[in-house]
Amino acid sequence: MDYGDAISTLISWARTRPDVRGLVLTGSAAEGTAHPLSDRDIQVFATDVPALLEDESWWTRLGEVLVVERLEDDDGNPTRLVYYAGGKLDFTLLPAVAFAGRSYDRPFKVLLDKDGAAGTVVHRPEVAMAPEADEFSESVNWAWAAALMAAKAIVRDEPWSVKLRDHDLKEELLRMIEWEHRARYGSGFDTRYLGTRLRRWMDSDVQAELERCWSGFGARDSEQALLATVSLYRRLAERTARHLGFPVFDHERVAAELHTILRSGTK
Structure with missing residues (x-):
């Protein structure tokens, strides 16, 4: 999988979808520390998340799909961990209203922002609390x-x-x-x-x-x-x-x- 091509295809698709309002790259790729075997972690902000869950063609077009894990993150947001031939993309699907004012504890990269929400997004490194x-x-x-x-x-x-x-x-x-x-x-x-x-x-x-x-x-x-x-x-x-x-x-x-x-x- 060529990650650059896959992400470009994803962005082009998102531009044609009125319900998809933003894409954000997180993880090691956003930090600039990705290993050749590193995944690409992408957050998809949409006004109709159920529609993206029902029609999975949007991520099947990005490469040869081998295995899929349909899960939820710690906050209950649906995730799709898609294993392709030669790579892996981890998608987290979030409501569009969650984009503006969002805080990230690690570096991130905005791939698409249709509503100008990125200006309110901040990088706030997490300070881990000591255990009680x-x-x-x-x-x-x-x-x-x-x-x-x-x-x-x-x-x-x-x-x-x-x-x-x-x-x-x-x-x-x-x-x-x-x-x-x-x-x-x-x-x-x-x-x-x-x-x-x-x-x-x-x-x-x-x-x-x-x-x-x-x-x-x-x-x-x-x-x-x-x-x-x-x-x-x-x-x-x-x-x-x-x-x-x-x-x-x-x-x-x-x-x-x-x-x-x-x-x-x-x-």
Whole structure:
């Protein structure tokens, strides 16, 4: 897919549609940091969003469509993640009235503006808030719960369950890594999204420890990865709690229970 041609075709189509009032490019392409394999993220502002959802011909003409994910974003706006041969376009469909006065926490590029709304759109970098004590406690409890259940699955030789629980644990690990880095480097420190660009922002010692946090299906490898994951999570959680002045969690007691479960499989 030639992204330049695809976006030009999209703009030309939008100019012929009275209901499409604006197009905005976001993500790495708007920042000028796109990788050859990066997606193109495009917001479509329209007066009749349901019509664009019903007739999908507008994005099928942009390339050879392979796979489509029909989802919603965190605000409930419909999205269409379209995988083409040689590329991917992520569309978010928004009501036209949402364009004027819109705020973006990352750089953006206006591709089409029929109503002069872009003059009121601003780039306001997001400052991530530190977690509240309750949110921090939730993560710690969820992480250890996932770890305990993963340990039981290892002993029972249920590798699929191990992977599912490990996924839950890894979500909390990433959340804790982000909190810990921002606690030390400041709330404006950019931890990206879902671990993207981690080679650029994540501390090298954390990256090194992550190398030991994944495994195959084998029980022994799964156990070693689980122990490495909880060790890293615990270290970062304790450091973050100190930085933020949160109550001390009894990691040692839960870790002892984890080891008890794992040892039960050797009997």
